[in-house]
Amino acid sequence: MNSTSPSSARQVRLMARTGVLSGPTANLAAGFVQSNLAILPRDLAYDFLLFCQRNPKPCPLLGVSEPGSTSINGLGADLDIRTDVPRYRVWEKGVLVDEPQDVTGVWREDLVTFAIGCSFSFEEALLAAGVPVRHIEEGRNVPMFRSSIETAPSGVFSGPLVVSMRPMLPEDAIKAVQITGRFPSVHGAPIHLGDPEFIGISDIANPDYGDAVTIRPGEIPVFWACGVTPQAAIAGAMPEISITHAPGHMLVTDMLNIKLSV
Amino acid sequence: MNSTSPSSARQVRLMARTGVLSGPTANLAAGFVQSNLAILPRDLAYDFLLFCQRNPKPCPLLGVSEPGSTSINGLGADLDIRTDVPRYRVWEKGVLVDEPQDVTGVWREDLVTFAIGCSFSFEEALLAAGVPVRHIEEGRNVPMFRSSIETAPSGVFSGPLVVSMRPMLPEDAIKAVQITGRFPSVHGAPIHLGDPEFIGISDIANPDYGDAVTIRPGEIPVFWACGVTPQAAIAGAMPEISITHAPGHMLVTDMLNIKLSV
Numbered sequence: 001m002n003s004t005s006p007s008s009a010r011q012v013r014l015m016a017r018t019g020v021l022s023g024p025t026a027n028l029a030a031g032f033v034q035s036n037l038a039i040l041p042r043d044l045a046y047d048f049l050l051f052c053q054r055n056p057k058p059c060p061l062l063g064v065s066e067p068g069s070t071s072i073n074g075l076g077a078d079l080d081i082r083t084d085v086p087r088y089r090v091w092e093k094g095v096l097v098d099e100p101q102d103v104t105g106v107w108r109e110d111l112v113t114f115a116i117g118c119s120f121s122f123e124e125a126l127l128a129a130g131v132p133v134r135h136i137e138e139g140r141n142v143p144m145f146r147s148s149i150e151t152a153p154s155g156v157f158s159g160p161l162v163v164s165m166r167p168m169l170p171e172d173a174i175k176a177v178q179i180t181g182r183f184p185s186v187h188g189a190p191i192h193l194g195d196p197e198f199i200g201i202s203d204i205a206n207p208d209y210g211d212a213v214t215i216r217p218g219e220i221p222v223f224w225a226c227g228v229t230p231q232a233a234i235a236g237a238m239p240e241i242s243i244t245h246a247p248g249h250m251l252v253t254d255m256l257n258i259k260l261s262v
Numbered sequence: 263m264n265s266t267s268p269s270s271a272r273q274v275r276l277m278a279r280t281g282v283l284s285g286p287t288a289n290l291a292a293g294f295v296q297s298n299l300a301i302l303p304r305d306l307a308y309d310f311l312l313f314c315q316r317n318p319k320p321c322p323l324l325g326v327s328e329p330g331s332t333s334i335n336g337l338g339a340d341l342d343i344r345t346d347v348p349r350y351r352v353w354e355k356g357v358l359v360d361e362p363q364d365v366t367g368v369w370r371e372d373l374v375t376f377a378i379g380c381s382f383s384f385e386e387a388l389l390a391a392g393v394p395v396r397h398i399e400e401g402r403n404v405p406m407f408r409s410s411i412e413t414a415p416s417g418v419f420s421g422p423l424v425v426s427m428r429p430m431l432p433e434d435a436i437k438a439v440q441i442t443g444r445f446p447s448v449h450g451a452p453i454h455l456g457d458p459e460f461i462g463i464s465d466i467a468n469p470d471y472g473d474a475v476t477i478r479p480g481e482i483p484v485f486w487a488c489g490v491t492p493q494a495a496i497a498g499a500m501p502e503i504s505i506t507h508a509p510g511h512m513l514v515t516d517m518l519n520i521k522l523s524v
Contacts, residue, residue, distance in 0.1 A: 045308060046307060046308040046311065049308065049311050049312060049315065050311060050326055052315075053311065053314075053315070053323055053326060054326075061315055064312055064315060064316070073414065152335070181524060184446060184524060188524070189524075262443060262446060262450070262451075262524075
């Protein structure tokens with residue numbers, strides 16, 4: 001795939017739509033924003049939108065659909081949110097019931113789609129600045145932890161802040177603070193660096209989600225607010241139905257990562 | 263008043279509450295964030311919250327109350343939103359019906375308060391950096407214009423982007439872009455500089471709101487998204503009831519301006 005083509009984001013969506021692509025989207029359509037998805041009934045949409053407003057670091061909103069609409073203004077030409085993600089997760093009352101490639105069969109006219117920024121965008125900026133990203137080097141998922149920091153609740157949505165961790169030398173951590181701070185719509189600057197216990201993480205070698213990665217001598221763990229936070233809050237709220245992307249299987253948008261920098 | 267005291271923001275609110283202060287809040291409680299207010303019935307709150315999400319530059323949310331609550335988490339110790347602003351405007355179906363010092367009499371259990379960032383915060387940073395702000399020098403209100411840029415609509419809320427204008431030498435405009443860009447929660451970087459016609463402003467000497475200011479030879483007009491935008495959108499939506507602050511009579515919060523910088 002020609003990842004430098006301006007049409008590459010749409011190509012990825014069409015490959016997902018036609019079933020050609022059912023795997024993760026990492027490294028596809030380089031330069032384009034990939035997005036977390038949370039799809040909820042309209043009667044929960046106000047509480048969830050307010051949850052995102054109150055917790056902008058873990059829940060940086062890129063766009064919100066009209067109820068029942070299968071597109072989101074500005075995110076993708078001819079986007080069909082029911083088909084254009086390679087793999088979905090369908091939840092009933094907080095229980096995972098299916099992982100389909102297409103959610104047309106369970107679509108409802110009251111569903112509202114929330115597109116939430118993802119760390120892929122700032123990782124591209126880190127790599128471009130020569131800051132190594134360990135889980136990418138090691139071909140793993142980023143390690144994620146439930147921290148002792150509580151989110152600001154809204155209605156039925158609450159729960160711990162989930163954080164992702166990237167180990168770095170202090171000099172790279174300083175660069176990473178500067179670089180990711182310029183990307184507030186994809187989690188922004190770290191929320192912590194150094195001692196994991198300080199945010200309630202007792203065993204850095206055993207992440208709650210994703211994979212463990214090597215921490216080398218002299219490196220410190222650096223923690224960012226993570227898009228799993230809203231997923232955990234949704235699971236805890238046990239809505240009648242909710243739909244998310246499957247981990248790593250993101251919505252590839254027509255937005256350029258570079259446009260998210262401030 | 264001792265404007266450097268950490269209690270000065272609360273002092274201003276108590277003076278408003280007791281009726282001692284009924285005038286504008288400019289230059290009171292220096293260093294503390296002052297906020298625009300929009301108070302709406304719960305049945306319009308989702309559309310308005312989404313309007314703010316879709317238009318973050320004119321509508322940077324600092325906080326949202328629970329329905330009927332007279333406080334907003336994090337904005338002020340013992341805040342009573344019904345009394346702590348020096349002067350309010352009460353609107354019925356988009357028509358201004360009263361400008362009281364207290365809205366306890368019209369309060370309803372379904373009212374939701376939206377606190378929206380205000381340019382006072384970034385003007386303090388501009389002055390601290392030696393960038394002159396003309397309307398402050400001339401003791402006037404900032405000039406504001408309805409631009410030809412449309413906001414992204416949400417439900418009943420729509421309308422033009424209203425912009426504020428500050429004339430500056432190009433070297434100061436460059437500094438101002440850098441400084442205000444660090445304050446995304448109080449309108450952030452300018453949306454335009456130079457030719458007013460480019461954003462549909464035909465007569466820079468006749469603002470739609472506020473006062474005209476002197477533009478000196480060599481200066482260019484610099485335009486920021488303005489908090490009057492949501493007020494105009496609310497007036498256009500003609501809700502049964504809405505409450506705003508009276509222009510210049512802001513909610514003084516316990517948040518420090520410096521904490522808003524990124």
